Amino acid sequence: MLPRSSGKASSSHASLPTPARRLPIKTPAFQEIATSYDGFSQVQRNALEDPIEKEEDEDQDVTSLETPPPSTQPGPWDVDDAEHRKAQWRLAWIITEDDDDDDDDDEEYLDDVGDEDDADAIIEDEDEGEDDQPREPKPSDSDFSQSKAAWKKIWQETRHAGLAREVMAHEINGRLLGSSTAKPKDTDWVAYVMTRILQSSEDCVIEAVAFGNLAIQRRNEPRLAAFLERLWDKSKWMPGIYHQQLVANNGESLTPVQLFQVIEVMRQYLVGTQHPTANAFGATHGIDKDDDLAKSIDSARGSQVVDDDDWEKGYRKYMYSVRYADADKHEEKKKKKKKKKKKKKKMKKAAAQKKPASKKKAAQTKKQTAKGKGNAPVKPSKGKGKARAQTPESDSESDDDEDVGHTIEIPFTTGGIKRVKVLKLKPVAIENTIIFLDKLEERLDTLPAGERNTPLYFPLCEVGYALRCVERLEEHRKHENSNYLMNLMEAVCEVLYKDNELDRLFRIEQCVIYLIWDVEQAEISEIGWTKLAEGYTGNGGGFSHYTSGRSNYSAQRVLEIYWDYAKEVAMYGSPLRANLEADLRADDEAIDKKRKQLEEARAKEKEAREKLEAVYAKSMPPQNQAERNMVEQIDDLELQIEKRHTEALDIVEKNIPVLRETFGFTQNPDYGRALDVLQSLVESLESANIADNADSNDKNTDNDNGPADIAKGDTDTVDDSASNDNNEDSDNNMHAWTARRVRSGQFTLPQAVGVVPRVEDRMDLD
Incomplete structure (x- = not known):
């Protein structure tokens, strides 16, 4: 049975299954979409409305001083918990028993997967319209050909150990080179940990993430779907790694032609921020801003929180950070900031009036002045998730930043206390978005012209770590404290679908792919799985713009007794033992094979040496032959003397x-x-x-x-x-x-x- 809500607002999201679509089935918007492409029959729609699942959670008053009150005007895609639980997977779940016993042995673990014949029978009951049948496109020879093909060959030959070492060595000597996350001398240890991570994972999950399309394969392979459902259920109390893909309702990705269209809209969205970087980008590409388009994109998910004039001033939801603060403290901070700016201006003005004593001092002053013009480096916050990273306020910002839309303040009152919601432009978000779009365009340009209308074999994806994956994925679904690149592209797809620019609706599909059972796996697992999925923005493969493994502080706060229990679950509730034994057998076979090859090589070498000596003896003069015999006799005598000495x-x-x-x-x-x-x-x-x-x-x-x-x-x-x-x-x-x-x-x-x-x-x- 699917898990039911406990009725508590704090844990309501933790019991949600993995929905393939994120649409409410009660709203008019859903009914309109369902009639055009949904594929659900009325019987199936009624079956989803299980009376047991009709428990309505009471609205909770917001009393926290760190969060604003909920909006009273829900957006077209907002769903309450009860309706969200009804939006189940199209593929009926195979696991029906309550999985409260975590000490299952290997047989019970495999029994939970279910019979594939039964699963096939369930799938046959689905509506078999052509639009809903997932197709498995063949991978392009040009799309990630240098990594995916090489990894697949290594996987087939050396299994977990070889693949883990290849992937982690590539990351340590590439993206992480020079960073404090990992160093080249750590390759052996990191590869060992990653090997254990892969050994405790299902092979079908590894192959789907690294070499295929997880969204399509989970629909076509009931065993894989069952494993993913089990991981989803376990992730409610175990740290894990989640995986997100931008796909249609049948698991297919956008085609290159559709992605080019999305790229153009996202670039037009950036230009309206009125930031110097965005303005220069728009002038270079000849793109004009469109405030109405930006408003429709920002309103696609969630409610409107700013005035219409703010979009004209450059507000763009996904390029702004959100911060809540006490109103009085915020005003004091602003006053201190203004005083600091005035003082700094006076110091600069006084320094400009004084003549430098020497050319060296003048050059030094010029260098320091130039250094202060750029934005300060971005430092990640120690909060939950990577999306909490804020752009520090640069001292070089002008006093009229508020006039050009760089900061928006929205006052509100909660619990009788005055609060303020501060929306601030993130220049780093603009830069990362430009890089991502350029790299994605480069990736698409490498594809043959005949594949431009074929869905990508490797969809755009994002991999992340969370202490509680289900709750974290719920934040991603609501575009709260999430990845702005992924959220922006999903919102653009929704707008283009509403405008009939796209034939299908593409949404983010979520699942949990790994459960962490050792504290040292928190960073390494995120790094390894992200690389296997090629989910970084630098190669146009995904939305991960922040280096993996740097925001996993929560794993250090988990008690040691928990990790001991998690290790037992991994040993008896995962394929770890079976994979260890299989890898040992494979290693023994490889060693035996190498030994046989070595023995054969030595035998051939001995035979060749004997033949060479025979030829040499025949060609040797008699005198040299006599000397050779004498030398052999001397060697024999030396051996005898040594033997007598030993005795x-x-x-x-x-x-x-x-x-x-x-x-x-x-x-x-x-x-x-x-x-x-x-x-x-x-x-x-x-x-x-x-x-x-x-x-x-x-x-x-x-x-x-x-x-x-x-x-x-x-x-x-x-x-x-x-x-x-x-x-x-x-x-x-x-x-x-x-x-x-x-x-x-x-x-x-x-x-x-x-x-x-x-x-x-x-x-x-x-």
């Missing part, structure tokens, strides 16, 4: 534990005598003539008392065998004799200690 060292190492136990190394720190013996044995074993020295010494040592007497400490025997301590040859013979006994098993290392004199003693004797 000798192993024998010594095996006797070390016995030596430690006998002399009690753990208690007695004086290891000198034992280590001297060990060193002597190692040196003797490493000598190449061990066997010869031992054999030559047998004649002198066989008449001695033997190992047993030596082990008992017979010093006479030791003195006889080493009668001349200063004789180096005799010392080496003793080492060799002892080493021979150790290798043959007649001596143990403790017994050998009593035979070989200490190095220090020998040094003293020397």
